[in-house]
Amino acid sequence: MLSMQKKQSKKQGEQGKQGRQGERLTSLLPYLIALASGILMGLTVAPVGAWFLAWIALVPLWVLIVTSAKNQNQSPPAPPSPPAPPALFWGIGYHGVALSWITGIHPMTWLGVPWLPSLAITLFCWGFISLLGGVFVTIWAAVMVRLAEQKPWLRILIGTAVWCGLESLWSAGPLWWSSLAYTQSPHNLVIVHLGQLSGPNTVTAAIVAVNGLIAEAYINRQDTKMSSASSLRDAMRRQFVNKYLVVATGLLITLHLIGFILYSRPIAQVPEAALKVGIIQGNIPNRLLRSSEGFRRAQENYTNGYLTLAEQGVDAVLTPEGALPIFQRNLMETALVAAVKKKGVVAWIGAFGERGDSYTISLFTFNNKGEIVSRYDKAKLVPLGEYIPFEEILGGLVQRLSPLEAHQVPGSANQIFDTPFGRAIASICYESAFPEQFRYQAAAGGQFILSSSNDAHYSASMPFQHHAQDIMRAIETDRWSARATNTGYSAFVDPHGRTLWISGYNTYETHAETIYRRQTQTLYVRWGDWLTPLLLISSGGVWLVIKFSNTKKLSN
Known part of the structure; x- marks a missing residue:
């Protein structure tokens, strides 16, 4: 009997250990997913040049942020899974891979710098700029958290506007290189032509918006599965969910058509x-x-x-x-x-x-x-x-x-x-x-x-x-x-x-x-980046109107 109790206790201990390991793996999963998707975005530029990944590489992070924030708002709340740290990992993954060429300055022995200090300086510079990129993505994620209970279309509009605004802010400083827009150059010249309208942020806005639509399609699909509504309502919701992918596809095609029109214009050679x-x-x-x-x-x-x-x-x-x-x-x-x-x-x-x-x-x-x-x-x-x-x-x-x-x-x-x-x-x-x-x-x-x-x-x-x-x-x-x-x-x-x-x-x-x-x-040369302030003002205005409307309903 004592032997059986020991075996049972040992078995329970092993199960508990496996459970704790499973919990640790589950808690690490959002960070690993975010890091992997950030690395995918980094592969869009040289030396790999997989530019097409830019149109989906932001989707996992978007889904993580919104679903995590929604889980926190449940009653009772789900186990905490803060979205900001995964966003930090995404930014480090993207900018770290895209800017890995910085390591080429090592060794600086020809400048009289010993090998180890040269390595330390190189890693510091690479790490600092990658971390800075992660901080900007984290700020964006913090805004998205506040929008978790908003309509999906509003999340897409504000998320796109804030990303463009943060890139504009970063580019105003001395440490700037890896805009989302440059993931499309030189391979996708058609979409790069959108830069003639309002500069590189036009391309950035297109990438963020398409990623957002795909992410929202997945998020709402998950919501549909979890819903206890009637079959008729489920069918209607599924039809609505499909619209996100339709809109994403339509937007992607439309943007490329606009770019193709600009790309196809003849160049005068007087x-x-x-x-x-x-x-x-x-x-x-x-x-x-x-x-x-x-x-x-x-x-x-x-x-x-x-x-x-x-x-x-x-x-x-x-x-x-x-x-x-x-x-x-x-x-x-x-x-x-x-x-x-x-x-x-x-x-x-x-x-x-x-x-x-x-x-x-x-x-x-x-x-x-x-x-x-x-x-x-x-x-x-x-x-x-x-x-x-x-x-x-x-x-x-x-x-x-x-x-x-x-x-x-x-x-x-x-x-x-x-x-x-x-x-x-x-x-x-x-x-x-x-x-x-x-x-x-x-x-x-x-x-x-x-x-x-x-x-x-x-x-x-x-x-x-x-x-x-x-x-x-x-x-x-x-x-x-x-x-x-x-x-x-x-x-x-x-x-x-x-x-x-x-x-x-x-x-x-x-x-x-x-x-x-x-x-x-071009329109960009004449007016500069007019799109970013337009997105920020319009999205901010819509959010204020909705907030005021909801407050008024509650007061009544």
Whole structure:
């Protein structure tokens, strides 16, 4: 008898242990689901490029948030499953995977940083930006929790508006790159054309709304199963639930049709507006920038490339960011400027400008006489790469990735860049992620885009994501774009975002292509991002009306 009692007690103990393990697994499941769906969203961009996942990758998080909040409102309430932490995991999953190229800055031993501190700094930067993305998604989730008992259509409207508002807020700061909109570039150019209406947030709104409709279809399907209503009412509810998927499908098709109409418009190629531009991809590793050998190679590669392109009859030559890593005052002594004076072909040369005791990363226009006639200073600096966040902590461990010791400062936000061929839209490297920079210059009369970059210190997926950003800016502004980089990917892009030519990676290359100056203005260029405030105001207004109406009914 005693033996049987021991066996029974042991069996109960094992069952209790298995039950506790099951409870722990159940409590962890929302976090795992959120993390996995965030990772799926991260796979939409390079190097994987599974762009189609963006239209469903937000659905699991949406369902988790709403169903969890509804369970908490039951009587008695279900076991707690807070939606905000899963949202944090989703944001970390998405931004962590999409921005994993940040790890390419390690090791920074060529900057004099020991291997372990270099690893620590790299992981800190990657972790910080991923966590920041998670915080923004968590804020969005907190708003959605408050809407759990609202009508599904109101959740979709407010959820879309708040997501767009948060992306606008984040993009106003210095740490910005991974908008939901860029998940569609360069593979789904049709939908990216919605950016001509109200900028990238138009594409973001489309993605969030479609995900929301699919999620609400699932949520209401679950509600139907749990309902104890009559069979007739169940049938009616199922018919209503089906409408969410119908609307999601209809919205997706309609948005692509609108994009296709914009994509199908012919591009005028007036001979008088033609401009034959050559680019030089110098392929100088950043670790050589501080050395005399690096400067010698830069002079040789860019001078020879310029002469080659001049012989091909180009009108102008574009070089990458920091092509010649010297100050403006020393440019006149270089072989490249001597070649400009000899050949008489306009050149845009990346070098360093001076501003008092500080310096700027700049793009200089040299006319056919070898004289500097305009200058554009980089306005958006790269954290860690060009200035040190938390400099009091990290300043003693790492210097800037620039070859210069002086203090770097940004250019003004509202610059214009006049050239011998008319006003251009200038962008230097990281600025490609900030559409407002391009919109302002296009509205000010910029007729074509000159993008000058150096992505050599990052992993290979970053240059392709950078190219995808430049494609979006070309579409939004309806401009031809010439992009010169140090190590790749250099490219030429037409106003529909089609890549006419793209370079290899880690190769020395020159290439010439004809682009066309344009003076058209898209709705986005004229009005900016009008959609986000419209969504916020309209959704907020509807919510207030409903709340006031419900309060009035209760008081009566």
